[in-house]
Amino acid sequence: MEGIISFGNKRNYDDFKKQIPADVLPxxxxxxxxxxxxGENVLEDVRMHRVVFCKSMTFRxxxxxxxxxxxxxxxxxxSRKDPIxxxxxxxxxxxSEFTEFFKNAYENIH
Incomplete structure (x- = not known):
């Protein structure tokens, strides 16, 4: 699947979602x-306890x-200067209550 990356942990989303409570999965x-x-440049990094979404290969x-x-x-x-x-x-x-926050972060991260 396009947009999925791995840093040697060999985990993918199908493996990761087995640890998500069934009622939280949707x-x-x-x-x-x-x-x-x-955007087409969104990458997914599946980690041990979370999933991180990055913008392009800069891994921001x-x-x-x-x-x-x-x-x-x-x-x-x-941004790196603003608090998380x-x-x-x-x-x-x-x-839908939060998508503007997500979109704004995606558009402003460099």
Whole structure:
């Protein structure tokens, strides 16, 4: 699949999603799908306990998404100079409340 990278850990999203609580998985999947729709240069780095979305091969990450028991914790980075913003989305919330934050981070990260 296009947009997926690995740093030697050989994990892919199919392996990773087995550790996401079943009732949180639809939320996690919708965040992931939204990130890929932001641009063709979005890359996914599947790590041990989270998935990081980067912009192009510069590996400037803009979203760090970690599943939790009742939702997801997201770290948003707009630039290296701005502080990282941390938000939590509960499984019953819609990501539409947060997509402008995601899009803004993607557009402004260099």
């Amino acid at each position: 939320l996690f999947d919708s965040i992931r799908e939204f990130c890929f729709k932001l 990450w803009f979203l760090d998404v970690e599943p939790e028991k009742d939702g997801v914790k997201i770290k948003i980075q707009r 913003q941390v938000i939590q989305i509960k499984k019953e919330q819609q990501i």
